[in-house]
Amino acid sequence: YTVVLSNSSTTAQLDNAGNEFTDVLPAGLTLVSAAASSGTAVANIGSNTVNWNGSIPGGGSVTITITATVKAGSEGTTISNQGTVAFDADGNGSNESTALTDDPSVAGAANPTSFVVRYAAIAVTKTVSVPMRPATIGSSAVYTITLSNTGNAASADNAGNELTDVVPLGLTITSATATAGTTVVTGNTVTWNGSVPAGGSVVVTISTLINQAGVGQNISNQASFAYDRDLNGSNETTGISDDPTVAGVADATTFSVVTPVIPTLSSLALLLLSLTMLGVAGMRTARRRGG
Numbered sequence: 001y002t003v004v005l006s007n008s009s010t011t012a013q014l015d016n017a018g019n020e021f022t023d024v025l026p027a028g029l030t031l032v033s034a035a036a037s038s039g040t041a042v043a044n045i046g047s048n049t050v051n052w053n054g055s056i057p058g059g060g061s062v063t064i065t066i067t068a069t070v071k072a073g074s075e076g077t078t079i080s081n082q083g084t085v086a087f088d089a090d091g092n093g094s095n096e097s098t099a100l101t102d103d104p105s106v107a108g109a110a111n112p113t114s115f116v117v118r119y120a121a122i123a124v125t126k127t128v129s130v131p132m133r134p135a136t137i138g139s140s141a142v143y144t145i146t147l148s149n150t151g152n153a154a155s156a157d158n159a160g161n162e163l164t165d166v167v168p169l170g171l172t173i174t175s176a177t178a179t180a181g182t183t184v185v186t187g188n189t190v191t192w193n194g195s196v197p198a199g200g201s202v203v204v205t206i207s208t209l210i211n212q213a214g215v216g217q218n219i220s221n222q223a224s225f226a227y228d229r230d231l232n233g234s235n236e237t238t239g240i241s242d243d244p245t246v247a248g249v250a251d252a253t254t255f256s257v258v259t260p261v262i263p264t265l266s267s268l269a270l271l272l273l274s275l276t277m278l279g280v281a282g283m284r285t286a287r288r289r290g291g
Contacts, residue, residue: 001066001113003083003101007056007224014055015039016095021052023066023083028074028117032067050083064240066247075229076152082113085183110116119153120195122227123148123164126241126253134256141171141255143206145223145241149196155227156195157181158235163192163204165223167243168256170214178204196227220252 005021007013013020020039024033025048034043036257039054041064050066070079090177103113129142147163149155155162162181167188176183178203181194190203210219226235243253 001068001081002062003064005052005056005064005067005085006061007058010058011091012055012057012060014087014093015053016093018086018095019053020056020087020095021064021083021085023050023081024048025050025066025068026081026117027080028071028077028079029068029081030071032069034067035065037063040050046187066285071087072119072230074117075121076117078114078116080234082110082112090253095258097279116152118147118153118231119151120153120196120198120227120231121151121230122155122237122239123226124223124225124239125239125244126221126223127243127245128221128253128255130255133212134258136258137210137212139210140174141208141210141219143167143208143253146201147196147204147225148201151199151229153231154195154197156231157193157235158228158233160195160226160235161191161193162196162227163190163223163225165190165204165206165221166219167206167208168214168219168221170211170217171208172221173206173208175207176204178202191203210257211252214257216257218254218256220254222252 006198024135031045031048031050034041036052036054039052039062043050052064054062056062083101085099087097088095089097100110102109105109110153124145126143126145131139135141145165145289155255167190169188173185173188173190176190177193178192178246181192184191190206194202196202223272224239224243228235229237231240240250242249243251
């Protein structure tokens with residue numbers, strides 16, 4: 001915060017008893033320090049309060065600089081603040097008059113100084129499309145992964161992968177694409193790196209084929225993701241994908257692959273087949289003898 005105390009009078013405002021300026025910072029902030037171009041600024045860390053004492057020459061001003069950090073958990077909130085000035089309007093040596101600070105960027109007088117805490121909030125859904133359920137060997141299975149940002153700031157492309165999906169061994173990856181950012185396929189792992197705009201989304205599509213290892217299996221899979229919620233340049237927040245077709249949160253995306261059915265013969269069919277084969281063999285023997 002930059003606070004400017006201006007004296008429009010031709011007479012100096014003196015350093016009288018009591019504080020000439022007091023600012024109690026909101027709960028969403030943690031006071032770090034305070035400094036002033038003249039006089040004495042004191043940062044009372046325990047009470048989150050800044051006091052200033054000093055004089056202001058006629059037609060002059062004093063600038064107070066207050067440094068604070070935004071507390072965790074304040075994401076998306078509006079932090080509003082005003083300081084209070086006490087001064088001696090009648091020049092009798094006592095600060096009998098008070099006023100609130102005004103934000104000059106806002107029309108009107110005595111407006112608080114406000115800002116909205118920026119943040120990113122990523123959620124990931126994952127669905128699968130197969131030609132039929134249960135699926136069969138050789139069929140395609142296409143995953144659609146959607147990263148959505150409901151925050152008021154973009155989620156940046158920071159160090160490390162923003163999305164990682166290790167596809168089960170019962171599947172063979174044929175391709176991976178994204179509507180933005182970059183996808184990389186390494187063996188059975190797909191990684192994605194990129195940013196997601198505020199209020200926007202990015203879709204990652206992974207195309208696979210069901211291989212022999214998937215036969216008779218329930219193929220279950222989730223992607224993991226990481227993002228920078230507090231916008232400090234590091235992906236400190238993590239999560240796993242959710243199948244929106246399943247009730248609840250953080251559900252795996254699952255489908256079944258059938259085991260191929262090998263036709264078998266009944267006992268009667270086997271007997272008939274045996275008699276038929278014996279009959280054929282007997283006819284061939286008879287023909288040889290007759291020849």
